[in-house]
Structure formats: structure tokens, C-alpha cells
Amino acid sequence: MDQFIIEKIKQVKKGDQSAFADVVSFYQDKIYQHCLRMLGNAHEAEDMAQEAFIRAYVNIHSFDDRRKFSTWLYRIATNLTIDRIRKRKPDYYLDAEIRGTEGLDMYSQLASEERLPGEQVESLELQRYIHHEISQLPVKYRSIIMLRYLEEFSLQEISDILDIPLGTVKTRIHRGREALRKRLRHV
Amino acid sequence: MxxxxxxxxxxxxxxxxxxxxxxxxxxxxxxxxxxxxxxxxxxxxxxxxxxxSAEHFAAPNDFTQKVMDRLPTEKKRVTYKRWFKTHPVLTAAAIFFVLMMTGMFASWSEDGQLVVSKQEELVIQGDTVIVPEGVTVPGDVLVKNGKLLIKGTIDGNVTLVNGKLISDDETLNGDGLMASAGGVNGELETVDQMFEWMWYQLKSFFSGVFSF
Known part of the structure; x- marks a missing residue:
């Protein structure tokens, strides 16, 4: 699959815009999900994920072929979301948490498209709860926990994506794990 | 603990x-x-x-299409740049051509300046270059923006640019110039027009290249 992407990137670099569509559809779920977990808001997440792909396209010539494309793409997406969180003004979103509830937003009132209802309802509740608990972590721990356990990057790759030293990644992942352990111990 | x-x-x-x-x-x-x-x-x-096991999310259905719609259309400049990158030989040829043209125009427009090739035997009077009687000038002679009066002999080609060949007894003997006024042991060439000047430059350039 890597070879497929490398080939597509080459075509994009040569000016074939349509080859980029394959790159987008290959990574769209991962990047969208990453943005959603970082931002906790579907609308913003879609915006930022689109922006990430557009930036990747515009700057494709600065991408070094010898490196991993996914690392580069995640780096763009992560930087965008972190910027967004910093600039964030207090605002109301459909998917903001409903006051007085835990982990419930307006979207949780809508049907989810991907999982079947019925017997899976309970496990879906749990998954949603875990997602919520992760989203409550401070950004610097959350991003690393997500990249490590949900997107399965190595610590070295995370250090590249976030542009921070490996040692810092390790310290933060320890703290992130401890924080989540306390939050999830009663599950 | x-x-x-x-x-x-x-x-x-x-x-x-x-x-x-x-x-x-x-x-x-x-x-x-x-x-x-x-x-x-x-x-x-x-x-x-x-x-x-946290909840997984999929991107909205039309995500790829939305991204593709928002991509900037390629700028002309980028297209040129890429073309230059992919055709280095043509690019080099184009640059070479432009430089040569500007060089030519520059040397053409050095107007009014009398330019003569460097033979000691040539005598210069005002805007007239004279080959004195009984003297043989070795090598090719180039005269630019001036007149050339040949009384002696030139042992080589003569090129006159933006100039005129005159003789002492011009009025008497208009066309018998070569015969009466000394001799030119080579080709005599007069260049008056820009186009001819270019042609001359090209010719001398290529003969220069091939003589290597």
C-alpha cells in the first residue's frame, strides 16, 4: 500500500491533480478522525482535515520522498488543530457537551452511521465514553496518546510528527497513560 | 511507597x-x-x-470531492516552472538565444564609434581608414562605422559594417575600384543592415565553433 501512495505522490508532483484524489480517499478517515479527536467537534474537524489536505497539496514539493508521507500529513493536521485550539473562542456547537451530562452531545442524539445498533449499543456506549475521556486530556497528552494507540505510530514517528524530542514524548505518554488510568479505572 | x-x-x-x-x-x-x-x-x-477500543469515526461521504473542489487551480507560473524543469535542454537553448540576441543588439547599437581591426599598417584619418599605397596588410580587416580607402593590398578578407568603400578617384572610376585601388586577396563583404549584421555574427560564431 505504501508503494501505491509513493506512486501517487510522484504523479501529484508532476502536476497530476487527479492523482491527489486517491491520496485523499486513502487517508481521509484517518486524518478526519485525528482532527475530530483533537478538536472534539465534527464541523471543525472536517474543516481542518480538508485544510490539512489542501496544505499538503500546495506544499507537496517540499515533501521529501524518502520520508513517510503519513508522518508528514499527520504533522500538518496536528499543527493545524493545535493552532485552532489556541485560537478558539468560546462558542456553541451542536456537538458541545450538554450541560449536566457526561459525554453527551447533540450528535449523540443522532444515529451513528458506522456501527449497528442492537446488541452493540452497550459497547458503543463504552467506546463513546472512552473517546470522551481521551478528549478530556490536555492537548499535549491527548495528541500523543492518540498517535500512539489509535493511529499506531512509533514513539520516534510521534517525535517527528510533533517536532518534539523523543524524551519529551516518553514523559508525556507516561503522564497521559497515568491520567487515563485514573479516569478509566472504574470502567 | x-x-x-x-x-x-x-x-x-x-x-x-x-x-x-x-x-x-x-x-x-x-x-x-x-x-x-x-x-x-x-x-x-x-x-x-x-x-x-475508543469509538472510530469515518470521514463524511463527500469528503474527497470537497477537498478536490477546494484545491487551487495551478498557476501559470508553476506550469512554466515545471516545464523548464522537465525540458532543461530547451531552457538552456532559450536562455542562450536571449543572451546572444541582447549581445548582438548591444554591439549593433554601439553607434558612431569607429571600430577597426588591429593591424599596425592601417592609417586612420577621421572616420576614414586608409590602406596606404605599397603597403600589404596581413590578415582580415574589419571596419565598422567608417569608410575604407584601399590603396595598397589587404592579405585577407575585408568586412565593412555600416560603412563604405571609397577610392581616390571615385568619381572617375566608380566600379573599377578593386582593380585600380590596390587589391584585396580575399572576400569583400559589406554589411549595412541589422539583419545582415546578425547573419554575419552567426556566421562568424559558427565558423569560430567549427574551426576548433
């Missing part, structure tokens, strides 16, 4: 795959005896499993 802090550190190293053999044994033997640490370790591992 010092054991706790130390062994928790080891647990995290274990989870990152950073544990060496020695430390692994140390952690294992400690876990066998310490229930609190065992519990902690179990919770950590369980946390990771739980994290991995």
Missing part, C-alpha cells in the same frame, strides 16, 4: 518497549511480591486496551 514510584517508571518503560533484560527481571520479581504494583500494572494495560 518508594517501590511504587520506581516500579511504575519501569512499567512505563516496559509499555514503551524500552526495558532491558535486567530491568525486566527486576520488575517481574517485584510484581510477584507487591500486590499494589500488580494492580497498577494491570490497570495500565487495561487502559491501553480500552484506549484502542
Amino acid at each position: 518508594k517501590c511504587n514510584k520506581e516500579s511504575v517508571e519501569l512499567m512505563h518503560k516496559y509499555l514503551d518497549g524500552d526495558l532491558c533484560k535486567e530491568e525486566e527481571i527486576q520488575l517481574r520479581t517485584h510484581l510477584e511480591t507487591c500486590e499494589a504494583c500488580q494492580h497498577h500494572f494491570h490497570e495500565l494495560k487495561r487502559t491501553i486496551t480500552l484506549i484502542k
Whole structure:
């Protein structure tokens, strides 16, 4: 699959815009999900994920072929979301948490498209709860926990994506794990 | 509770795959005896499993299309740049051509300046270059922006640019110039027009190249 992407990137670099569509559809779920977990808001997440792909396209010539494309793409997406969180003004979103509830937003009132209802309802509740608990972590721990356990990057790759030293990644992942352990111990 | 802090550190190293053999044994033997640490370790591992089972999300259906619609159309400049990159030989030829043209125009427009090739035998009077009687000038002669009067002999080609060949008895003997006024042992060429000048430059350039 890597070879497929490398080939597509080459075509994009040569000016074939349509080859980029394959790159987008290959990574769209991962990047969208990453943005959603970082931002906790579907609308913003879609915006930022689109922006990430557009930036990747515009700057494709600065991408070094010898490196991993996914690392580069995640780096763009992560930087965008972190910027967004910093600039964030207090605002109301459909998917903001409903006051007085835990982990419930307006979207949780809508049907989810991907999982079947019925017997899976309970496990879906749990998954949603875990997602919520992760989203409550401070950004610097959350991003690393997500990249490590949900997107399965190595610590070295995370250090590249976030542009921070490996040692810092390790310290933060320890703290992130401890924080989540306390939050999830009663599950 | 010092054991706790130390062994928790080891647990995290274990989870990152950073544990060496020695430390692994140390952690294992400690876990066998310490229930609190065992519990902690179990919770950590369980946390990771739980994290991995967090809800998954898929991008909206029309996501790719939306991105493609928002991509900037390629700028002309970019297209040119890429073309230059992919056709280096043509680019080099184009640059060479432009430089040569500007060089030509520059040397053409050095107007009014009398330019003569460097033979000592040539005598210059005002804007007239004279080959004195009985003198043989070796090599090719170039006269630019001036008149040339040949009384002696030139042992080579003569090129007149933007100039005129005159003779003493021009009025008397207009066309018998070569015969009456000394001789030119080579070609005589007069260049008056820009186009001819270019042609001359090209010719001399290529004859220069091929003489190597």
C-alpha cells in the first residue's frame, strides 16, 4: 500500500491533480478522525482535515520522498488543530457537551452511521465514553496518546510528527497513560 | 511507597518497549511480591486496551470531492516552472538565444564609434581608414562605422559594417575600384543592415565553433 501512495505522490508532483484524489480517499478517515479527536467537534474537524489536505497539496514539493508521507500529513493536521485550539473562542456547537451530562452531545442524539445498533449499543456506549475521556486530556497528552494507540505510530514517528524530542514524548505518554488510568479505572 | 514510584517508571518503560533484560527481571520479581504494583500494572494495560477500543469515526461521504473542489487551480507560473524543469535542454537553448540576441543588439547599437581591426599598417584619418599605397596588410580587416580607402593590398578578407568603400578617384572610376585601388586577396563583404549584421555574427560564431 505504501508503494501505491509513493506512486501517487510522484504523479501529484508532476502536476497530476487527479492523482491527489486517491491520496485523499486513502487517508481521509484517518486524518478526519485525528482532527475530530483533537478538536472534539465534527464541523471543525472536517474543516481542518480538508485544510490539512489542501496544505499538503500546495506544499507537496517540499515533501521529501524518502520520508513517510503519513508522518508528514499527520504533522500538518496536528499543527493545524493545535493552532485552532489556541485560537478558539468560546462558542456553541451542536456537538458541545450538554450541560449536566457526561459525554453527551447533540450528535449523540443522532444515529451513528458506522456501527449497528442492537446488541452493540452497550459497547458503543463504552467506546463513546472512552473517546470522551481521551478528549478530556490536555492537548499535549491527548495528541500523543492518540498517535500512539489509535493511529499506531512509533514513539520516534510521534517525535517527528510533533517536532518534539523523543524524551519529551516518553514523559508525556507516561503522564497521559497515568491520567487515563485514573479516569478509566472504574470502567 | 518508594517501590511504587520506581516500579511504575519501569512499567512505563516496559509499555514503551524500552526495558532491558535486567530491568525486566527486576520488575517481574517485584510484581510477584507487591500486590499494589500488580494492580497498577494491570490497570495500565487495561487502559491501553480500552484506549484502542475508543469509538472510530469515518470521514463524511463527500469528503474527497470537497477537498478536490477546494484545491487551487495551478498557476501559470508553476506550469512554466515545471516545464523548464522537465525540458532543461530547451531552457538552456532559450536562455542562450536571449543572451546572444541582447549581445548582438548591444554591439549593433554601439553607434558612431569607429571600430577597426588591429593591424599596425592601417592609417586612420577621421572616420576614414586608409590602406596606404605599397603597403600589404596581413590578415582580415574589419571596419565598422567608417569608410575604407584601399590603396595598397589587404592579405585577407575585408568586412565593412555600416560603412563604405571609397577610392581616390571615385568619381572617375566608380566600379573599377578593386582593380585600380590596390587589391584585396580575399572576400569583400559589406554589411549595412541589422539583419545582415546578425547573419554575419552567426556566421562568424559558427565558423569560430567549427574551426576548433
